[in-house]
Amino acid sequence: MHMRMTSQREIILRELQDSHQHLTADELYERVKKIMPRISLATVYRNLEKLSEAGIIGKLEISGRQKRFDSDIHPHDHIYCLECHRVDNIEFDRNLVNPTAVASDKGYRISGYRVEFKGICSTCWAMLNKREDGDKQ
Amino acid sequence: MHMRMTSQREIILRELQDSHQHLTADELYERVKKIMPRISLATVYRNLEKLSEAGIIGKLEISGRQKRFDSDIHPHDHIYCLECHRVDNIEFDRNLVNPTAVASDKGYRISGYRVEFKGICSTCWAMLNKREDGDKQ
DNA sequence: TTCTCTGCAAATAATTTGCACCCAT
């Protein structure tokens, strides 16, 4: 059950890291295809799953949409745009939340938590304002 | 664009409220079918969408799985079980998080946030321990 | 050699949509 390093796995991981973004499987597929045109989307899915199981990348399950993947695995939180669905890191002091303080709740054994902000990103905000200006004329 | 009250809408809402749970569309469909056997799953989806748009119920998009719906619309947070995927309310002091303190981040206009805990619920915890005991024998 | 990985196509899961008819307002 050991994980082999294949060229597809290597490229998928590198492309995610180089992107400095929180990409979806198909966004990553489009990027990887430029380097390795015969790769299949299933391979991208399978590798992202393996890599996140192995703790090499993070899997973001945010806002009930497509999963996104994150090459940054240190604990941090995110914000997503309600308009374009992009996801960014957000600076939030995780010391403010003490999981053990709520640990007795409902008898759950708590293993983690995340704080997920939502809003409108600056790009969409600008577009929305432009559209409103147009409406007025 | 006004919302009509139909018998299906009424029953869907009532069943969700009476359940005191965070149900998925198809769980609710199964319950409603017992009262109104010819209702379709699409109707359940459409009504849950309308009701949550109207702010009458809440939509929970948690852990990258099926959406769940909540008849309790006052701001509160949740915990879900990694084993059985049930969702429960969790008591967490939302005053600890100050959205405006992170508002400048990346230029987002923040409109809300949620804190999502994960863990193992007491039922699954008991089952896992029982299974382990079995393994040892 | 062994066993994981791959590409392809088909399958699945969750949700949405087109359409003709129904019914609340």
Added chain:
DNA sequence: ATGGGTGCAAATTATTTGCAGAGAA
């Protein structure tokens, strides 16, 4: 009488899986 709502089936979206061959270790 309007125009939103409904049931049904088909379509869509995101993801997973079976299979036979490829290729790391």
